[in-house]
Amino acid sequence: MRFLVPLVAVLVLVLLAIAGAGAHLQFLLGVVVPYAALAIFVLGMIAKVVGWGKAPVPFRIPTTCGQQKSLPWIKQNKIENPSGAGGTFIRMLLEVLVFRTLWRNLRTEMHGTPDNPQLVYKSTRWLWLGGMMFHWTFLIIVIRHLRFFFQRVPGFVQSIEHVDNGLKFLTTYPAVTNPGKLSAALHGFLQVGMPMLYVTDILFITAVTYLLLRRIFIPQVKYMTLANDSFPLFLILGIGISGVVMRYFHRVDVVGVKNLAMGLVSFHPVVPSSVGSIFYVHLLLVSTLLAYFPFSKLVHFGGVFLSPTRNLANNSREVRHINPWNYPVEVHTYEEYENDFRAKMKMAGVPVEKEED
Template sequence: MKYLFPLVAVIVLARIAWVGSTIPGMQYVFGVDVPYAALILFIGGFCWRVIYWAKSPVPFKIPTTCGQGHSLPWVKRDKLEAPMNTTEVVGRMFMEIVFFRSLWRNTKAGIQPGPVLTYKSTKWLWFFGILFHYSMLLILLRHLRLFLEPVPFLISALDMLDSLALHPTPELSFYVTDALILLGLLALLLRRFILRPVRYISLANDYFPLFLLIGIAVSGIAMRYYLRSGVDIVAIKHLAVGLATFHPEITTDIAPIFYSHLFLVSCLLAYFPFSKLMHMGGVFLSPTRNMANDSGMKRHINPWNPEIKPHSYAGYEDEFRADMVEQGIPVDKELPEKADD
C-alpha cells in the first residue's frame, strides 16, 4: 500500500526520538543538534530551490486566464483573472495566496448516465485547505511565546483568543486551532483515501507530509492535554530561548513526548525544501500567476533566443547575387554591367 510505508516511517521516527531521549546524553542531541541541523537544511534548501526557480527563464508569456481580457473600451474585463499590469497581478497574487482563490473556483468534472458531462463545485476542498493552513499559521505564531522573552502583547492576545479563555488556568485551556488543524489534515487525508481518481495518482511522497503533520499535531495535543507528566514548560521555554539566541541549555529532564514532537518538527523542516510542500515558495514564482496578460500589447522576448545578427533578404541578395543569377534565380536587383575594357 502506498500509504503504509509513510505511516510506518512517521511512527518509527517518533519512536526513535522517544526511546533515544531516555538514553543519558542523547537529550542534547534530540533537543539541540537535530533542530539546528534541520534548520540549516530548511534555510539552505529553501533558498536553493527559490534561487534555482528564479533563475529559470520563461520562454513564453503563459498567464492562466479564466476571464475576459483587455479588449475594446466598452467590453468589461476581469482585472483579477486576466490582469494586464503589475498592480492587477499583485491583486491576483494577493487573492491567491491569502484566500486560495483558484481553489475556490475549482470544479470537478464527471460523467453522468447519458452520457452527460457535468461539473461540480469542490468548495469543501477549499474549506479544509483554508482550515489547515490558517490553523497552522496561528499555531506557529502562538509558539513564538516560547522563543521570545518578554512575550509581545500581540502574541499573548492571540494565545488568549485561540484558547477562548474557557478555563481560568491558562495551562489547562483548550486551543481551538488544535482541533481545527487536525480536522483539516484528516479531511485532506481522507480525500486521498476515498476519491478514486485522487487515490490512483497519490504517491508515497503525497502521504508522508500528511502523516508527518498529523504526527506533529497529535504529539503536541497529547503533550498538552494527556501526557503532561514530566512536561516542564519552564525547562522547554528555557531551551527554546536558548535555541533562538544560540545558547541552548537543557537544565532538567523533559518527558520523551516533547522530544518526539520536536524531532517530528525537525524532520518536517529538513524534508520541506525537497518536497511538494515547497509550493509555499513556488506560488510566488509561478509564471502562470505572476505574469500580466499583455502579450497583445508587449512583446515577450524569449531569454533562450540566441544572439543572432539580423540578416535581411536585401543583404542576403547583395552577398550572393552573382551566384543567384548564375543559377537562374530571380533577383530584385540586377548585377551591374561590367565595364568594357
C-alpha cells in the same frame, strides 16, 4: 506501500525519539538535530528558490480567467486577467491568502420537474475548505509557538491566543446569559483540569485527517497518491497529535521547553532535565519536517509565488516580453518561396519581386 511505509517511517521516528530521550540523548535531540534540520531547511529552500529563479521565464504565459483589456467600452476583468502590476498583485494575494482557484470549483445539478428542469449551480468546495483550514491553522499554530522564543511574549501572539481561545467565549457566553444545563456542562468540561482549548488545535487535526482520508478513500486521489504525499501528512499529523497530547493530556514542563527554545535562538543551548520524552517526539518530528521540506512537494510553499501562469500580467500584446535565450532560427525566406513558385505566381497574377529566375 504508499501509505504503510510512510506510516511506519513516522512511527519509527517516534520510537527513536522516545528511546533517545530515555538514553539521555537530550542534547542530540534537543539541540543538534533541530539546528541541523533548520540549517537544511533554510539552505535547501534558498537553493530551491534560487534554482527556480535562475531558470528564466521565456514566455509570458498567464492563464487568463476573465475578459482581457481591449476596447475601452468593454469591461476588463482586472484581477482574473490583469494587464498591470496592481491587478496581478491582487490576483496573487487572493491566490495565496484565500486559495481563489480552489474556490472556483463548481458543479451543476438538475432540479425541478422533468417538464421544467432547472439548472442549479453548486460549489464543490470541500477541498478548498480543507486546504484553508489546514494552512491557516498551521500558520496560527506556528505563530502561537513564538511565545517560546521571546522572553516577553509579543502582543500579537497574545492577541492571537486570545482569539484562538474563542471556544471558551462561546461556551462562557451562553453559560452566563442563559445558564442552561448543556452549556454549563460544556463550560465545566472545558475548564476543569484543562488548559484553555484552542480552536485551531481541533481544526488543524480535523483538516489533516480529512486530507489524509481523502487520499485513502477517494479512488481517483488514491490513484495519484505517492508515498511523497502520505509521508508529510502522517508526519504533520504526528506533530499535531504529540502537541495536543503535551498540552492537554500529558503536560510537560513548559518552563523547561521555553528555556530550551530560548537557548536555541540565543545560540547558548541549554538542555533542561525536566522535559518529558513526548516533547522530544514532537521536536524530532518537526525537525524531520523541516529537513524534508526542501526535497519534497512542500516547496509549493515558495513555488506558488513564482508560478508564471499566475504571477504575470497579460500584457504581451502591449509590451514585448524578452526571452533571454531567444536565438536566431532558420526560416524559409520569401526569396526561396518566390524562387519555388515564381511561374505559378505570375500565372495567377500575384506580384513578384524578380521577373526571371
